[in-house]
Amino acid sequence: MTVRRRFLLASSLARLIQRERGGLRQIEGFFPEQRDRSSWVRLEENRALLILKTAGPNGEAEEQTEVPVGHAHALLDVCAGEIDYTRTKLRIGDREVLIDQFNRPRDLHFITVEFDSEAEGRGFHPLPWFGPEITAEARYSNQAIALRGVEQYQDAPLSDEALNGLLDTLENRFPDQPRSAINRPAKQRAVSKAPAGPASGDGRTAQVNLDDIEAAMMAEMERTLQKGRPD
Template sequence: MTVRRRFLLTPSFARLIRRERHGLRHVEGFFPEQRDRSSWVRLEEDRGLLILKTVGPDGEAEDETDIPLGHAHALLDVCAGEVDYTRTALPIGEGHALVDEITRPRVLHLVTVEFAADGEERAFRPLEWFGPEVTADPRYTNQSIALRGLDEVPEIPLSDAALNSLIDTLEGRSTAQAHKSITRPKAKQVPVSRTKAQTSSEPVKVDLDEIEAAMMREMEKTLQKGKPE
C-alpha cells in the first residue's frame, strides 16, 4: 500500500525544478465517483494506464493495468473530468519528491512524497521549500480537481531559507529526511520538450549561480507586487 503526503508549492520553485530536471506530461481522466472505489485513465506520452482504487478494511489499494494508447485516448473522451499536468521527479535523500505543475482545469503547483508503508510518513520532515501541507484536504486530490474544480489557492510566501533549501536539494545536499521506505517513481523521466533528454548515465549539471539569480528575480517580483502603491 502506497501512502502519500502532499504539499502546495510556489510556482517559481516548480518552474525552476522543471527547467533543471525536465518532466513528464500526464493527462488523467476520471470516471464518475462510486462508493468505496474510483477509477481513472492516465496517459504518459507513450504509455496508457487504467487505474482502480478501492477502499477496504485495510485502507486504500491501487491496481494499475497497461492499456494501448488508442484505448487510453478513447477512454479520455468519455471521462467526467480531466487533469493535465507535468510531473518532475526530484531526488531527496534516498527517495524522490514528485513535483506536479497542473495546467488544466486550473493552474496549481503541488509536491507529493510517496511512502511504501503506513506509519513511515509520520517520520518524514518536510523540506523548507515545501509549501503548506494539504494531505488531509480532499479538495487537492487530482480526482477532486478534475471532477469538482478548485476555487482558490492560498499564496505561498518566498523566503531565503526556502530558496537555500531548494538549491541544496538540486545540488544533492538534502539531509536524510527522506527514508528508505519512500517509494521511487515508476514512470520513466523524459523531457516534455523535443530537445535531447539526459540519459540516466549522464550527470545533471546545475548552475547554482544562475539558479540563485533566477530565484532572486522571482522573489523581487513577488515582493514588488505585495508593496502598497
C-alpha cells in the same frame, strides 16, 4: 499500501525545478465517483494505464493495468473530468518526491511524497522549500480537481529560506531524514508531443547552471515581494 503526503509548492520554485530537471507530461481522465472505489485512465508519453483504487478495511489498494494508447484516447473522451500536468521526479536521500505542475483545469503546483507505511509517512520531515501540507484536504486530490475543479487557490509563499533549501536539494544536500542513503537523480527526458505533448515549448530538457538559476530566481523573488509591499 502506498501512503501519500501532499504539499503546496510556490509556482516560482516549481518552474525552477522543471527548468533544471525537465519533466513528463501526463493526462488523467477520471470516471464518475463511486462510494468505495475510483477509476481513471492515465496517458503518459508512449504508454497508457487504467487504474482502479478501492477502499477496504486495511486502507486503500491501487491496481494498474496497461492498455493500448488508442483505447486510452477513447476512454478519455467519455471520462467525467480531466487533468493535464507535468511531473518531475526528485530524490531526497532514498525517497522519491513528485513535483506536479497542473496546466488544466488551472495552474496548480504540488509536491507529493509516497511512503510504504503510515509510520514512514509520519517520520518524514518536510524540507524548507515545501509549502503548507494539504494531505487532509480532499479538494486537492487529482480526482477532485478533475471532477470539480478548484475555485480558490493561493500560491505557496516564497522566501529566501525556501529558495536556498531547494538549491540545496538540487545539489544533493539534504537535512537528516529517517533514511539517508543518497542517490544522484538522473536528468529526466521531456515527453514527446504524441500523445501527451512536451513539458516545454521546444520539447527539450533545458541545460542550465544552478548559479544562473539562483540569480534569476532571486530577481523574480524580489519582484514578487515588491508586489506585496504597500506603496
